[in-house]
């Protein structure tokens with residue numbers, strides 16, 4: 206990956222930097238805790254961690270306004286925390302308890318919050334892409350000047366429905382930002398083995414959709430690109446594509462033998478490109494925060510995460526009556 | 537000091553092998569450091585530290601097999617606040633399938649000594665084989681037999697299969713015949729259909745059948761109907777295979793049982809094996825079949841071992857049910873994973889003096905309804921068992937066949953034991969309720985024999 210664009214001229218306030226640091230750290234610590242609870246058998250099924258990709262959602266949320274919508278895949282914990290959903294409710298959904306966002310019925314891959322305009326949490330690779338455009342369709346139809354952030358992976362970017370959606374989104378000028386979280390792997394398949402046009406954002410050109418590549422390990426670069434995309438959409442110019450280059454440090458899900466990439470490759474990313482460490486260094490070198498202040502933030506975040514885990518363990522299982530509720534809406 | 541516990545590394549893992557320690561006593565570790573390599577039935581995985589500290593004692597030496605999930609494998613000395621962190625007590629003995637949470641749900645092990653079928657040549661030896669190995673062997677044997685057979689799907693080649701069914705095939709047959717696809721089900725299913733029209737014999741693996749919903753138009757509109765639409769000119773010899781139905785705790789979008797859906801379609805053949813010998817024999821037959829075959833496997837069964845005849849060419853014909861247990865009081869009909877409940881129920885019923893006959897359909901289309909009718913003529917009662925939804929289930933069809941063709945032989949209404957009429961919930965307690973249970977099968981058998 207190329208060196209950070211924002212490194213030379215950081216255009217960011219101290220408060221914003223501290224906010225980014227907190228938000229990204231919250232996601233990382235939350236995910237580490239989730240991994241731990243999975244190992245203990247408190248979380249079951251599939252559990253896809255967001256560790257390494259934190260700057261993507263945190264940067265883009267900085268470009269969002271109240272009422273903007275977001276939708277993503279099963280790798281969704283980070284998106285939920287970044288848009289302000291309660292860590293307790295997310296963790297309790299992971300443990301399948303009544304206190305979870307879906308009252309234990311959805312699990313790691315399927316959570317939603319109408320209040321925070323978070324539309325899931327989808328398990329079928331690529332399926333959220335047309336749905337995201339549909340959310341944008343509704344906003345345009347209703348005359349709301351809101352935009353929808355539609356997140357999907359590099360693997361999902363090959364699904365046919367993505368391109369059907371591109372065509373209609375541009376045809377109808379839908380206010381949707383297609384965010385391709387290119388973490389370079391779809392399960393065990395590197396992008397080099399799944400396509401001969403690995404510059405995903407450029408595919409938009411075939412449909413007339415503008416876009417760009419973004420350094421996803423640099424939260425400021427992501428924020429800036431996000432602002433540009435939001436501006437484009439909100440002005441009524443139709444969709445925009447952001448291909449955000451990022452990296453997942455952990456396995457695809459918990460059961461990933463990780464034989465498709467080397468330890469060194471992962472280690473190098475962690476050591477040289479970590480997004481949290483980047484902000485930490487900016488805070489320290491810019492004299493915005495001392496080691497002690499950052500330690501205090503770390504401790505605080507640890508407290509929030511531990512509290513969510515305690516809540517998720519203590520929350521009861523859903524009542525057995527819940528088995529037959531929510532299948533059809535009542536009039 | 538905290539215990540480091542044997543981690544669960546997959547949705548269905550109950551125990552594993554501690555293959556190698558990457559640290560020794562006294563080593564300092566940071567979060568993210570690799571502690572050990574752990575082998576599950578699917579893969580060898582690295583186990584990372586979540587806390588920092590110093591390795592105290594290694595409790596389980598490397599090379600230990602059958603280490604239960606959640607049992608302590610080492611201790612970690614941590615400084616400060618984390619030292620008192622609470623860890624759950626490891627489970628001592630696994631509870632019975634009835635009161636176990638769904639994520640550790642142990643499907644009953646096969647209990648029947650010798651099924652009535654099949655008739656094998658004198659002196660045939662048997663080899664303990666998992667369903668996983670049996671499926672791999674079937675593909676390998678057929679790929680050796682015909683150069684027109686090839687395998688494609690997501691992660692089938694370099695990754696060796698998401699569920700390790702294609703382990704070793706890339707090495708033996710090369711990238712021309714074992715092909716990784718992008719995540720584009722509708723596209724590669726269609727390419728498979730075209731390749732079959734073009735004279736090849738594709739095996740298309742879906743990572744799970746849930747994702748075949750993306751491709752179902754090509755499966756049904758193109759693969760199943762073309763022979764008919766072309767007046768018999770253009771057949772489609774293709775196998776669509778992969779795990780079907782619920783695994784454990786994977787939620788509503790990853791737990792669908794499609795048995796009833798595909799078994800409805802003229803122009804398709806549908807197999808849903810239970811045991812490893814049938815999995816092998818039916819898959820070999822499926823690959824040789826000139827028609828499109830839907831081959832429904834099950835993730836929980838992959839790791840189960842059965843006797844497989846050690847012969848050169850073990851095939852099992854479509855449309856022939858297998859009687860796993862003879863009995864005279866009630867006929868229990870099932871297929872696939874449903875057989876685990878049927879066989880366990882039969883054991884429980886036997887202890888109560890109810891003698892159940894257990895039939896494994898093995899293929900749903902064609903379906904050996906003759907075998908069911910013959911059995912019902914003897915028992916006069918029938919219970920069906922499947923994990924799919926109740927409305928429009930395979931059991932519904934069997935009930936109607938019995939009503940129309942064996943009405944005079946029935947002494948009680950047929951009962952269909954099925955999954956519940958709800959999307960699969962994630963919560964452990966709800967998932968357990970959503971699935972069919974052995975208890976329900978036992979109760980149904982008591983109801984139809986009026987011995988409640």
Ligand SMILES: Cc1ncc(C[n+]2csc(CCOP(=O)(O)OP(=O)(O)O)c2C)c(N)n1
Pocket residue numbers: 280328329330331357358359360361362388390391392457690719721743747750
């Ligand atoms: C339609 C469909 N096919 C296959 C899968 C299995 N699957 C789940 S995630 C995944 C990889 C997706 O990779 P990518 O889009 O790059 O997202 P990432 O996991 O890297 O965030 C696959 C193949 C699925 N869930 N849905």
Ligand SMILES: [Mg+2]
Pocket residue numbers: 358359360386387388389390391392
């Ligand atoms: Mg990816």
